[in-house]
Amino acid sequence: MSFDLVIRRGRLVDADGTREADLGVRGGVISEIGAGLGNGGSEIDAAGRYVMPGGVDCHVHLDQVSSKGDMTADDFWTGSRSAVFGGTTTVVPFAAQHRGMSIRQVVDAALGRAGKQMTVDYGMHVIVTDFSGDAPAELASVAADGIAAVKIYLTYDRLKLNGVAALDVMAAARDVGIPVMIHAEADDLVTRNRDLQVAAGQLSASSHAVSHSREAEYAGVAEAIALGESSGATVYLAHVSTPEAIDLAIAARASGVEVIAETCPHYLLLDESTLDQPMEVAAPFLCSPPLRGAEDRSGLLDRLASGDIDLVTSDHSPYSLAQKLPNGPDTAFTEAANGLPGIELRLALLYSAAVEEGHLDMPDFVRLVAANPAKACGLFPRKGSLEIGADADLVIWSEQHHTGSWTDLHDNVGYTPYEGLELAGRPYAVISAGEVVVGADVDETRPGRGRFVARHGRTAAPR
C-alpha cells in the first residue's frame, strides 16, 4: 500500500492558488501530490470539492479566567472539539498571568491541562500583566520553549501595563523574536466615557459601545504602533474593528514598523444596532472593541481583499448567559462578561461574508484563516500549507448552505450570536495529522490526541 490515506481529484487550494490533484498522506504528513497516485489504506473522493489546509485560530480564550474573574465556558477539550468540527485543526489559546503570578508556572500549568484535553494540535501564547521580578527571565524561558506570542493590554484595570512595563515587554519580545499581541484601546478614553455613562445612570448595552468608542481604538492602535516603533518589536494588533485603525497600520508599515493586523468574523457580520436592545437580548453581543456599523464592515472587507488585514481569528470568548447576565435583565454593561464565542463557525462566517459575496477568492480565504495565522505564530509551513512534509491537517470544504444554530455546534456556551443567520460553506470532512476526525457520521475527537506545536524561529509579519 502506497499511502495511509489518499484524497482523490480534489481542488487543492492553498494561499498561492488552486490545482486539481490527488493528495497522499503517510505517517500523518502530506507525502505526495499529483495525478493518479497509488492506493491508500483509505480513500476519499473529493471530486468537485476544495481541499485546503486546516484552519489555524491563533486568538481563542479557553480554560482562562477573565479580568472580571469569569472562567470561560469552554475548556481545552470542548473548545478544541468545537474548533475541529468547524474546520480548525490548530488552536493557539492563552496562558494568562494575573498579577503576582509566575509566567513560568502559568504556562506550565496551561500546557499540562492542554496536553490532557486538546483534540487537535495547539500552540500557546502568554498574557503578561506583571513584568516585575523574575518575569523577564521567565518570558525568555517560555519563548525558548516555543510560546508563540505575548499578549498585553492597554486597558482594563486588572490587566493593563503602564507605558514603561509595556516597553519592557516589547523589548524583551523583540530580543527573543516573538510578536506582541496588543489589546489596543486607550484606557483614558474608555474609562472616562464609562464613568460618564455610569454617573448619568446610562447602564444599558449601548453604553458599552459609547465607552469603547472608535476614537479609543484609534488612540490605542496609535500607542501600540509607537511602542513597536520605539522598541523594534513586531506589533500584532488584536481584534481590529475599524478600517481607520487598519489605515494607521498601513502607514506604520510604510515607515518600517512590523505590524500584523487581525480582525474577527463578528466585525464582518454583526451590527452595532444589536446593542440598542434590552440587556437580556444584547448581552451575548457585548465585546471589546464593540460591534460597529455597515461602513466599517465594508471598509474591513476592502482591507481583507487588499491584504492589509493579515488574518481572521475568532477571538472565541465563551461565556454562558449566566456570566453575561449576572443580575438578569438588570445587569449593567459594566457587569456583563465581555466577548463573543465563534470558534466553530469562523470559517463558515468568513466564507459567507467574503467568498460567497465575491470579495475574496479561495486562496485569499486560506491565507486569512490558515496560512497567515500559522505564520504569525511561527508554525508555517508545518501548519497552514499543503507543502510536502507538512502535517496532514486538511479540510474538505462543502459549499452547502445552512442556518446558524447553537444546537449544531459543539461548544459549551449555550447560545451562538449567529443563531438564524443564513450561512454558506462548512466542512465536509476534517483531517488532523492524517486521521479523519470529523465527517458524515464520523466523530473521532478524543481528549489528548492533540500535540503541542512549538513556534520555530523568529516570527515576522506575514507579508
Ligand code: DUC
Ligand atoms: N479582549 C479579547 O481579546 N477578547 C475578549 C475581550 C477582550 O477585551
Ligand code: ZN
Ligand atoms: Zn483583547
Ligand code: ZN
Ligand atoms: Zn481575545
